[in-house]
Amino acid sequence: xxxxxxxxxxxxxxxxxxxxxxxxxxxxxxxxxxxxxxxxxxxxxxxxxxxxxxxxxxxxxxxxxxxxxxxxxxxxxxxxxxxxxxxxxxxxxxxxxxxxxxxxxxxxxxxxxxxxxxxxxxxxxxxxxxxxxxxxxxxxxxxxxxxxxxxxxxxxxxxxxxxxxxxxxxxxxxxxxxxxxxxxxxxxxxxxxxxxxxxxxxxxxxxxxxxxxxxxxxxxxxxxxxxxxxxxxxxxxxxxxxxxxxxxxxxxxxxxxxxxxxxxxxxxxxxxxxxxxxxxxxxxxxxxxxxxxxxxxxxxxxxxxxxxxxxxxxxxxxxxxxxxxxxxxxxxxxxxxxxxxxxxxxxxxxxxxxxxxxxxxxxxxxxxxxxxxxxxxxxxxxxxxxxxxxxxxxxxxxx
Ligand SMILES: *Cc1c(COP(=O)(O)O)cnc(C)c1O
Numbered sequence: 001x002x003x004x005x006x007x008x009x010x011x012x013x014x015x016x017x018x019x020x021x022x023x024x025x026x027x028x029x030x031x032x033x034x035x036x037x038x039x040x041x042x043x044x045x046x047x048x049x050x051x052x053x054x055x056x057x058x059x060x061x062x063x064x065x066x067x068x069x070x071x072x073x074x075x076x077x078x079x080x081x082x083x084x085x086x087x088x089x090x091x092x093x094x095x096x097x098x099x100x101x102x103x104x105x106x107x108x109x110x111x112x113x114x115x116x117x118x119x120x121x122x123x124x125x126x127x128x129x130x131x132x133x134x135x136x137x138x139x140x141x142x143x144x145x146x147x148x149x150x151x152x153x154x155x156x157x158x159x160x161x162x163x164x165x166x167x168x169x170x171x172x173x174x175x176x177x178x179x180x181x182x183x184x185x186x187x188x189x190x191x192x193x194x195x196x197x198x199x200x201x202x203x204x205x206x207x208x209x210x211x212x213x214x215x216x217x218x219x220x221x222x223x224x225x226x227x228x229x230x231x232x233x234x235x236x237x238x239x240x241x242x243x244x245x246x247x248x249x250x251x252x253x254x255x256x257x258x259x260x261x262x263x264x265x266x267x268x269x270x271x272x273x274x275x276x277x278x279x280x281x282x283x284x285x286x287x288x289x290x291x292x293x294x295x296x297x298x299x300x301x302x303x304x305x306x307x308x309x310x311x312x313x314x315x316x317x318x319x320x321x322x323x324x325x326x327x328x329x330x331x332x333x334x335x336x337x338x339x340x341x342x343x344x345x346x347x348x349x350x351x352x353x354x355x356x357x358x359x360x361x362x363x364x365x366x367x368x369x370x371x372x373x374x375x376x377x378x379x380x381x382x383x384x385x386x387x388x389x390x391x392x393x394x395x396x397x398x399x
Contacts, residue, residue, distance in 0.1 A: 007076040011192065015258045019072030021065065032252040033065040062240055066248040070255050071223075077192050077258070078205055080225035084235055085251060089188070089208025090116050091244030092222030096184060096204060097121070097153065099238035100230070103129030105152040108181070110137035110167050112160035112366040115355050117186060121155065136365075137167040138298060147179040154179075157186035159302065162350035162374045163314045163367050164189070164289045166298030169305060173201025182230075188212075188341070193265040194307045203227065209250075211341030212311070214257045215264050219250040264343065264379060268311040271385065272377035276313050278386045284323060284393040286371060287316040312340060314350075314374050321370035323396040324349055328373065330395035333380065333388040340376035345385055347375045 007014055023031050038057045040046035048054045057063055067085055075083040086092035097120055101107060109121045111134045121132045130152075135142045137156060147154070154176040158167040169185060176183040184204040185197035191212045197205045207213065209221025222244075224235070239245070269292075276290040288295070291302035292309020302309075317323035328336050328347060337346040338354050348354060351363055351370045363369065377385070 007079060009076075011077055012262045014073065014076040015261055018076040019069040019255075021069060030069055030252060030255050031066065032248060034248055035064070036060045060248065061243050061245045064245075064248045064251070066255070067246050067251040070221075070246075070251040070258075073255060073258055074207070074223050075225065078225045079196075079198060080205065081228040082231040083223055083225045084231060084239060085209065085246045085254075086222040086224075086239065086244040087246050087250070088220040088244075089114075089206070089210055089222035090120075092208075092224045093117055093186075093206055094120060094124075095235060095239050095242070095244055096206065096224045097125065097155070098128075099234050100182075101125065101128070101130050101152050104131075106131045106133070106149060107153045107155070108133050108135060108146045108151055109154070110135060110156040110158075110160065110165075112137055112163065112165040113155065113157050114161045114186060114188070115357055117155065117157070119357060137165055138301070140168070140171060143172055143175050147175040147181065149179065151176065151179040151181040153184060154181045155184045155186065157189070158195075158305065159189045159291050159310060159312065160186075161189070162355060162372065164291050164296065164298075164302075164310075164312060165366070166291070166301035166305070168301050169197055169200040169202060173203075177201070182226075189312050190306055190310055191261070191265050191341075193262050194269065194310055195305055198225075200305060209254045209257075210339070212261060212265055212268075213254050213341075215261060215341065215343060216257065217339055217342040217344065219247075219253045221246055221250050221254045265311065266308075267379055268377050269308045271379070271382045272311050272313055273309050274382045275375075275377060275385055275389060276309070279315070279389050279393060282390065282393045284317055284319070284327070284396040285315055286318040289314040289316075311377050312374070313377070314372055316369075316371045317373065317396050318371075319396060319398065321349075321351075323398065324371055324373050326398060327392045327396035330392040331388055332391070333384055334375075334392075340374075342376060343379045345376065345378040345380055347373055350374050 049056045071083040135146045156167040182203035185202040204226040207223045290313040334345045338348040
């Protein structure tokens with residue numbers, strides 16, 4: 001089945017057909033195999049399969065045919081050697097951060113990260129005697145200093161939560177490799193459609209399948225893609241024994257979501273670029289951060305790495321938190337939700353929701369304060385979206 005890391009077809013084709021394995025019934029749609037266990041023809045076969053001497057499934061904590069289809073489809077999409085999926089993005093990220101490290105190791109993260117990723121590095125790894133440090137993602141001198149010591153793992157996100165900060169992935173990859181570290185790129189905001197971290201030197205690519213892959217806000221899922229050898233020797237034993245396994249049903253939902261992901265991401269990114277330009281000069285705004293706009297302070301790095309501006313933007317209201325809340329409460333079409341990558345346009349207030357666990361001083365170090373709103377643009381008619389945002393911005397003025 002697996003064909004190395006040079007897929008025969010292009011990404012959009014792989015996202016429709018990749019990994020499909022049919023049962024004896026020849027079903028058109030991917031089969032949903034809801035089973036925890038598997039039967040053996042003989043005691044000898046059970047023994048050999050359990051020992052890994054012959055192929056085949058043994059238990060759905062290890063793997064499952066529907067989950068395997070998803071892993072192969074994602075592997076082809078990203079052009080990776082290996083893929084494993086987990087019950088949520090954080091199930092995948094925690095496995096990737098915990099399985100390889102031991103006491104005395106060093107892990108460096110970019111300052112701007114998804115709240116829970118930052119929490120794992122700031123609060124959980126140090127409990128196991130792992131030294132951790134955060135670096136301003138755009139400060140190359142700070143990266144050089146942080147990576148002048150031997151390091152095990154480096155985690156970056158670009159564009160990053162919550163303000164779409166950039167990290168120069170190729171430059172950080174080079175420094176990470178000199179320090180003996182592997183670079184993990186959280187590519188959730190960009191998606192595989194708009195940014196290819198392996199081509200920029202990443203060792204691991206991370207996704208939350210909950211976001212653009214599902215695309216309809218239905219299920220949680222997570223994926224890591226990386227080297228076959230490390231996956232088998234380091235990640236597999238860890239996930240088999242800790243059990244963050246993805247449910248076959250959720251894998252099936254994500255499989256079907258992937259079929260339309262290139263279309264959805266292209267349209268959502270196009271909508272986002274239009275909305276950003278239409279609202280950018282509204283007098284209720286203090287700043288807008290959209291990777292595809294030249295007024296983003298990290299525009300050049302984003303333009304070098306991304307094929308388009310993406311589906312996410314952040315806006316800062318001149319009237320601070322009060323104006324930000326007035327804005328959210330005045331939205332009629334757009335929902336207030338911390339989810340993202342959905343067909344529905346969603347907006348949230350990071351400093352009191354997604355990033356509330358990050359102390360205020362650390363929020364400030366990533367440029368975040370209570371004036372910011374994060375917006376995930378969906379598939380609605382862009383005129384309806386623009387009208388809703390402009391009406392809410394007018395209300396935010398409080399006049
Ligand atoms: C959502 C998200 C995660 C975590 O994924 P879950 O599926 O919610 O566990 C990690 N990183 C980024 C950038 C995300 O948006």
